[in-house]
Amino acid sequence: MVHSGMSANAVPMILTNIRPAVWNSDLKHLMDIDLKCFDDPWDELDWEQLFEDKKKGFCKILIGSCLGIPTGFIVWTETAKSHGRIKRLGVRPMFRGKGVGSKLVEAVETSVLHNGGTEIFVDVTESICYQDGAQLTAWLRHREYLAAAIMSEGGVYNNQIEDLVVFVKHFTEGSLA
Numbered sequence: 140m141v142h143s144g145m146s147a148n149a150v151p152m153i154l155t156n157i158r159p160a161v162w163n164s165d166l167k168h169l170m171d172i173d174l175k176c177f178d179d180p181w182d183e184l185d186w187e188q189l190f191e192d193k194k195k196g197f198c199k200i201l202i203g204s205c206l207g208i209p210t211g212f213i214v215w216t217e218t219a220k221s222h223g224r225i226k227r228l229g230v231r232p233m234f235r236g237k238g239v240g241s242k243l244v245e246a247v248e249t250s251v252l253h254n255g256g257t258e259i260f261v262d263v264t265e266s267i268c269y270q271d272g273a274q275l276t277a278w279l280r281h282r283e284y285l286a287a288a289i290m291s292e293g294g295v296y297n298n299q300i301e302d303l304v305v306f307v308k309h310f311t312e313g314s315l316a
């Protein structure tokens with residue numbers, strides 16, 4: 140049944156709280172989500188290194204939750220050249236299509252724009268990019284991220300060297316308004 144005021148295609152939204160991830164109380168949730176999203180999940184040492192980098196200001200990790208249940212995460216860097224680079228984004232399968240991924244990306248966009256950034260890159264290894272019939276490419280395009288470059292053998296997935304597809308979104312003055 141479609142309620143009045145809601146189209147048949149409307150995405151059901153859920154209450155999503157976005158906050159910085161905390162070592163080590165969030166670790167098992169981050170690892171669990173990662174495992175459910177990727178064939179080459181990061182291990183505990185990888186996460187420990189990321190949190191070390193986070194402490195030094197080299198990267199940021201946000202976690203999304205719904206009523207206290209962690210639903211997704213995003214890892215990104217902000218460089219001196221005023222751009223952001225999204226390294227990893229994952230939403231627990233049962234929470235997909237409910238606006239969580241969009242909210243995580245929007246949080247990164249807000250941060251980068253507040254710091255004077257003008258563009259955000261998303262690095263996606265080839266096998267992730269084209270899995271599920273290129274759904275991810277369509278999702279990124281919907282969020283105005285367009286494939287801008289292929290870095291030959293620029294990434295590693297499942298211990299295999301792969302091409303990296305780099306997506307970019309450019310912002311203009313007033314994007315934050």
Ligand SMILES: CC(C)(COP(=O)(O)OP(=O)(O)OC[C@H]1O[C@@H](n2cnc3c(N)ncnc32)[C@H](O)[C@@H]1OP(=O)(O)O)[C@@H](O)C(=O)NCCC(=O)NCCS
Pocket residue numbers: 150176177226227228229230231234235236237238239240241242262263267274275277278281
């Ligand atoms: C990609 C991923 C993060 C998306 O997260 P999500 O929470 O399901 O995405 P959302 O619910 O926020 O997406 C909803 C929006 O995207 C649109 N959308 C969803 N699927 C789409 C598709 N295939 N094509 C175009 N638009 C799409 C919806 O219409 C909605 O648009 P709106 O915000 O204008 O209403 C999630 O599917 C995931 O974790 N995938 C596995 C890991 C992965 O591939 N990560 C990215 C590489 S690092």
